Amino acid sequence: MVNTDSPIRVLVVDDHLIVREGLSLILETADGIDLAGEAADGAEAVRQCHDLHPDVVLMDLRMPGMDGLTAIGLLRQQMPEVAIIILTTYDEDDLMVRGLRAGARGFLLKDTDR
Template sequence: MTPYNILIVDDHFVVREGLKLILETSEQFQVVGEAKNGQEAISLIEEVHPDVVLMDLNMPVMSGLEAMRALKDNNCSVPIIILTTYNEDDLMINGLALGAKGYLLKDTDRDTLFRHIESAVRGEALLSSDIMARVLAVREQQSSLVSQAPHNKEEPQLTEKEIYILKCVARGFKSKEIAYDVGITERTVKAHLTNIYNKLGVDSRSQAVVTAMERGILHM
């Protein structure tokens, strides 16, 4: 099996070396590049074409969020997992809204890191239960303000099946698992996800979950 190519983006040498040592304990991954900031990351992504990027947030020159925004503006769809020491809800929400496939703290265990990378390679977002709980908490805090604000735009209508599929995505289920649970093909699941993306105006699973929660469409 060809190993997955990983790009590590962090301004601390020790952190990059530590991640590299962890990843190299598995033949499934190989580190093809390291960057000290978002600007270097953008250049390296064009050069080495990684399968997954592990991205820190708080870096000099260009932050992780700024790099993600620039990549999104340039229609670069490389899967990004945020790996940071900053356990802040605003950063988490913004990162997921920009399409991050996962949000992990740097003290996460090896198996969790590997599972998130494997999901990202498949194009799927893997959001842990505690992350989803925090997204919900932030959404609840904002709900009263949102409900009081004038709505000039009609909210998109998702079907019951689309909402159920989105709930499964929010719980970290893979397309194959959702297909088995619902009794449809994996291809049909992906078609439903495409419809959800179009209705919500997003282009990734994590964005769909966050956007649906923010708009009060999805309740866990």
């Protein structure tokens, strides 16, 4: 049974500092959400997941170093309990399908309205 009293722990992963910090500020003020941490690339996201044990990861796809698709695949193998949501500016169908096949549970476009 899921404990609904516990906040949802979220890790924000994006290589753009302003996006990462802006989203983190929004999440920090949201009821029922605990900002677990931030990461700037896929490799850092994998490390942070092992250290911080978030419930949800908001993952950009195109980042330098390890990209989001690779990180999603690794996290699915290593931590299948973590829900990964793709967070991207790219609305290319092929990219979304590849992310979902890699193990993401859904996606949000960065220009999505509240």
